[in-house]
Amino acid sequence: MSKRAAILGAGYYAPEKVLTNKDIEKFLDTNDEWITSMTGMKERHLSEKGQPTSDLAVKAAENALKNSGVKKEEIDMVLVATVTGDYVWPSTANVVVNKLGINGVPSVDLSAACSGFLYGLTSARAFIESGIYKKILLIGAEEFTKVCDWTDRKTCVLFGDGAGAVVIGEAQNEEQGILSTYLGSDGSKVSYLMQPGGGTANPLSQEVLDKKMQFVYMEGKEVFKQAVIKMTASMEIAMEKAGVTAEQVDYFIFHQANKRIIDSIAQRFLVPEEKLIINIHKYANTSAATIPIALAEAMEEGKIKKGHLLGFSALGAGFTWGGAIVRI
Ligand SMILES: CC(C)(COP(=O)(O)OP(=O)(O)OC[C@H]1O[C@@H](n2cnc3c(N)ncnc32)[C@H](O)[C@@H]1OP(=O)(O)O)[C@@H](O)C(=O)NCCC(=O)NCCS
Known part of the structure; x- marks a missing residue:
């Protein structure tokens, strides 16, 4: 192998x-x-x-x-x-x-x-x-x-x-492993979600601080829409690449940005609530940390066990997006 x-x-x-x-x-x-x-x-x-x-x-x-x-x-x-x-x-x-x-x-x-x-x-x-x-x-x-x-x-x-x-x-055996990964990006939408000040486009200055450009800027509605579209597509492509169906996946961990985004994606694949790992109520959006926190916490609780098939997908500023199918 x-x-x-x-x-x-x-x-x-x-x-x-x-x-x-x-x-x-x-x-x-x-x-x-x-x-x-x-x-x-x-x-x-x-x-x-x-x-x-x-x-x-x-x-x-x-x-x-x-x-x-x-x-x-x-x-x-x-x-x-x-x-x-x-x-x-x-x-x-x-x-x-x-x-x-x-x-x-x-x-x-x-x-x-x-x-x-x-x-x-x-x-x-x-x-x-x-x-x-x-x-x-x-x-x-x-x-x-x-x-x-x-x-x-x-x-x-x-x-x-x-x-x-x-x-x-x-991988330590034939079953375990990262079965598929998929990534994408679209730089035409950087302005929808960004921290605009402090980089070389807008170096720190009194004006940048006065305009609060050192903080997160987001156009929520557009980000919401993109998150549903891209996270759904990423999950679908990752499953296709791994040759698995949504029914075969034991648990899905979608990026924890909004429970309504997670529910929309789950609905698309007819995933029942019990197959979703959700901890957004406790941690809110921790960006790049949401998937590994949810994974580690569910493993600690004994919910996710060795042999389980997992689906991940996320959307981030940029926009960037991705999906993966992993057997633990
Ligand atoms: C942030 C989010 C929940 C807002 O929902 P929305 O339907 O877009 O709501 P809007 O921003 O249009 O605001 C609707 C109303 O609620 C108000 N509102 C916004 N934030 C509020 C808050 N924290 N508390 C109370 N009211 C609030 C707005 O002022 C607005 O009031 P108005 O109609 O009187 O002007 C939603 O856009 C979202 O989740 N976006 C994606 C976020 C995300 O995923 N980010 C990270 C991606 S990696």
Whole structure:
């Protein structure tokens, strides 16, 4: 058998501090009823000042290593999917290898916003299946609450902080493995969802700060529409490439951006609620971290077990999108 990459284990971490919809009601013109009915979110985790994205990434990585029975010395590449890294540069992955005590190992960030984990999964798969590396630590880690305008009710209520990680290596049996991956992007819609200030298009200046361009900007309705279309298509293509049907998939983990988006996709494939892994009520949208957090949490709870067939799909700013079929 030629080499096939597989997820060997998963771990996650969310900061201790929890902000509920009721808490937000106290300082913003919004309410629990609106947020719950429009998004499915009830609470989100908030990182502290002085607790950068790399701290969450390292904790998730340590849990993933423990759960997969892989020693950190065996890791020969670290990939971090994030758009809310510690610094503009260098990469957060670079900080992570130092904090994990594995300096020398190649490390790099992937910037594909909410579909970053699937870009990472595909990249890790390619490195493993080509024989270049044997064990890769892939982490999705974000602190969106630090790049949100907490006076803008249209965006700030939607996001939370957290990290999820997986160890990817060679499949240990004939069944296990990443059976298919699919990625796509369309750069004509970058302006629908972005953090416009602070890069080279709009370098930090008083004007940029006054216009609040350092924060998340989103045209919600268009993003919603694209999310349903692209996540549905990505899931369909990934299933087709793997030669499996929706009935054969044990659990679907769709990017947790809005419960209504998840429900629309599930409806398209006639997926019953019990086959959906949903934790958006607890974490809100943690961008590149939603899929690995949901995976690790469901594995910890014993819901997802060895042998289960999983479907993933996500849409991120850009837009970027992707899907995957994985047997654990
Ligand atoms: C954000 C989202 C829930 C908003 O839903 P929507 O149907 O587009 O709602 P709108 O933004 O048009 O707002 C509808 C009304 O609710 C109000 N509103 C917006 N946010 C609110 C909030 N937090 N609390 C109370 N009211 C709010 C608006 O001001 C508007 O009021 P108006 O009609 O009086 O002007 C939805 O657009 C969405 O989920 N988009 C996709 C988000 C996403 O997936 N992002 C990440 C992708 S990776």
